[in-house]
Amino acid sequence: MSVLVMKNVSVTLGGTSILDDVSLHVGQGEFVSILGPSGAGKSTIFRLLTGAVEHDSGQITCNGQPLTAKQQSFAFMPQRDALMPWRRIIDNLTLGLEVQGISREEARARVTPLLADFGLEDFARHYPAQLSGGMRQRAALLRTVVQDRPVLLLDEPFGALDALTRTQMQAWFEKRWRAARWTTLLVTHDVREAVALSDRIFVLSRRPAHVLTEVQVPGPRPRLGRRITPEAHALEAQVLDILLNQTGKAL
């Protein structure tokens, strides 16, 4: 059964058509990515799902229920880690839960057992500026995951990292995901990342965005580094061609 369904959704902002008849779905425990050219409207989909913008037409449901502003269906991780510099890591990690009305003690009790898995057990009392970029992203991810919502929305979570750290983080996250099977929707413009991490990929056109194609990613996991299969390589090339074609049209 699909947890998240967007059906024929269109969005206009300031008189400009941004999303045009977008349909996509994410199943329970599935990892789905949205790929598209820069400015296509990928982040707009997340703004829509988090209630920051409204759709003109179409339907959005979570677990079969129409999305409402009150419903807390999604745990959202923005592009930048958005950790508060004046709060210790432990207090940043509990923030999402505290906003939900959970006491600080209860929030800490939920976060603490996860610290080791996220490589943060020795850094709970540090401030964000004392952590590396990769560690901050792991903290932001932990803060998102611990909210225990039906769907994780990840907006280019590794985009700001250097290439080596990004590869390490992708491998680390993929391993965590295989163990936890969080229902995940990832926005990225990194074709390799989408192929390495996803079960399925929706490729968007340039703005106004519509779904150009939906691809099922073949082959066993993990698909990172030297383990990349010929099928995954071929898919990368195919998806890249589709995207370059879109960018070419935009130039």
Ligand SMILES: Nc1ncnc2c1ncn2[C@@H]1O[C@H](COP(=O)(O)OP(=O)(O)OP(=O)(O)O)[C@@H](O)[C@H]1O
């Ligand atoms: N309030 C607004 N009024 C008009 N246009 C807007 C508004 N907000 C966003 N846009 C436009 O919507 C388009 C889609 O933006 P969005 O951030 O969703 O794209 P994106 O695919 O996530 O881009 P990137 O990959 O570069 O992050 C952009 O061209 C942007 O200029």
